Amino acid sequence: xxxxxxxxxxFVLALxxxxxxxxxxxxxxxxxxxxxxxxxxxESNSTVSGGDVTIGVSMPTKSLQRWNQDGGNMKDKLxxxxxxxxxxxxxxxxxxxxxxQIENMISKGCKVLVIAAIDGSSLTEVLKQAKEQNISVIAxxxxxxxxxxxxxxxxxxxxxxxxxxxxxxxxKLDLKNNKGPFNxxxxxxxxxxxxxxxxxxxxxxxxxxxxxxxVLVVPSKQTSQAQVSTADWKTENAQARMENLITxxxxxxxxxxxxxxxxxxxxxAMGVTNxxxxxGYTKEDMPIITGQDCDKPNVKNMLKGLxxxxxxxxxxxxxxxxxxxxxxxxxxxxxxxxxDRDTYNNGVKNVPSYLCAPVAGTAENYKExxxxxxxxxxxxxx
Ligand code: BGC
Numbered sequence: 001x002x003x004x005x006x007x008x009x010x011f012v013l014a015l016x017x018x019x020x021x022x023x024x025x026x027x028x029x030x031x032x033x034x035x036x037x038x039x040x041x042x043e044s045n046s047t048v049s050g051g052d053v054t055i056g057v058s059m060p061t062k063s064l065q066r067w068n069q070d071g072g073n074m075k076d077k078l079x080x081x082x083x084x085x086x087x088x089x090x091x092x093x094x095x096x097x098x099x100x101q102i103e104n105m106i107s108k109g110c111k112v113l114v115i116a117a118i119d120g121s122s123l124t125e126v127l128k129q130a131k132e133q134n135i136s137v138i139a140x141x142x143x144x145x146x147x148x149x150x151x152x153x154x155x156x157x158x159x160x161x162x163x164x165x166x167x168x169x170x171x172k173l174d175l176k177n178n179k180g181p182f183n184x185x186x187x188x189x190x191x192x193x194x195x196x197x198x199x200x201x202x203x204x205x206x207x208x209x210x211x212x213x214x215v216l217v218v219p220s221k222q223t224s225q226a227q228v229s230t231a232d233w234k235t236e237n238a239q240a241r242m243e244n245l246i247t248x249x250x251x252x253x254x255x256x257x258x259x260x261x262x263x264x265x266x267x268x269a270m271g272v273t274n275x276x277x278x279x280g281y282t283k284e285d286m287p288i289i290t291g292q293d294c295d296k297p298n299v300k301n302m303l304k305g306l307x308x309x310x311x312x313x314x315x316x317x318x319x320x321x322x323x324x325x326x327x328x329x330x331x332x333x334x335x336x337x338x339x340d341r342d343t344y345n346n347g348v349k350n351v352p353s354y355l356c357a358p359v360a361g362t363a364e365n366y367k368e369x370x371x372x373x374x375x376x377x378x379x380x381x382x
Pocket of ligand 1: 196233
């Protein structure tokens with residue numbers, strides 16, 4: 001019965017979308033949907049019928065493995081669901097390129113835009129055009145700020161990612177029982193990325209009480225998000241800051257001890273590790289270093305004992321959720337598994353979100369987490 005109702009709704013919708021297409025508003029607008037196809041009673045095996053639907057996917061950069069993976073997954077999964085895909089990478093985090101690419105997606109008649117914003121606040125104008133043309137927008141991984149054009153947000157629980165990094169340090173240094181003092185430094189992400197604050201706040205929610213009680217000491221005294229942020233999330237920038245910290249605080253394997261570096265993600269962790277290795281650190285005296293993404297070079301470092309953990313965010317799950325959102329939008333229905341309606345306010349509205357669950361990855365569980373799950377092959381991380 002439910003299926004019958006769903007099918008008739010899809011039929012009505014297909015008709016109404018067809019009518020919209022005829023208004024001249026957007027001549028390329030599809031008249032039917034892949035999975036909402038009126039001629040495909042089996043929705044699980046959707047095929048395109050009655051016109052092609054193109055989805056625009058805008059990724060921030062090709063220079064970090066994670067985004068290549070995200071883009072690739074999204075393209076595969078959307079194509080399998082019967083959509084055409086216009087996938088673009090904005091050079092290396094180039095905001096004007098991203099804006100131009102989105103403008104092109106709009107003018108080419110994409111039905112839905114899936115956007116991982118470089119700067120959450122730089123898309124307000126271009127998304128006005130999307131809204132005018134009835135194009136829906138899904139914020140992918142990073143929230144898009146100051147725009148009412150954003151229908152949904154799919155991401156990981158970003159605050160939890162930070163909490164997991166903080167808790168890893170808490171557990172490894174046994175902060176609940178030890179008095180320290182332990183020396184720690186903190187590296188956050190690019191402040192233009194709305195996620196960076198969530199990661200930072202999550203980690204600090206665990207670490208701050210220990211900093212206040214003196215169990216953890218930050219010798220550089222750099223603890224505010226502004227002081228510890230890493231422009232563009234770039235490895236070189238994190239490396240340069242770590243090199244300065246080593247010089248100005250006298251950290252060395254034989255001198256002043258550095259017990260932990262809380263890094264928000266793998267690109268910053270890589271910069272910190274590079275600086276420490278150049279300063280003579282080996283796996284024997286490496287501080288605890290956290291990360292995020294389980295990027296291949298960082299997994300290799302974990303296996304070499306040069307990075308302690310990385311929060312794994314299975315981008316396949318994220319892509320599945322986003323494809324579900326796209327399907328719902330195209331069918332004119334609501335995604336059925338929004339699990340957070342309150343956390344992510346983009347300055348204009350609370351954006352209905354789906355938060356996927358992050359998992360802590362280490363040298364101990366990488367096989368199960370990354371290899372057996374088919375995310376990587378053993379050769380990928382040799
Ligand atoms: C993502 C992280 C990523 C970082 C740098 C964040 O928005 O959530 O997974 O490491 O951007 O690209």
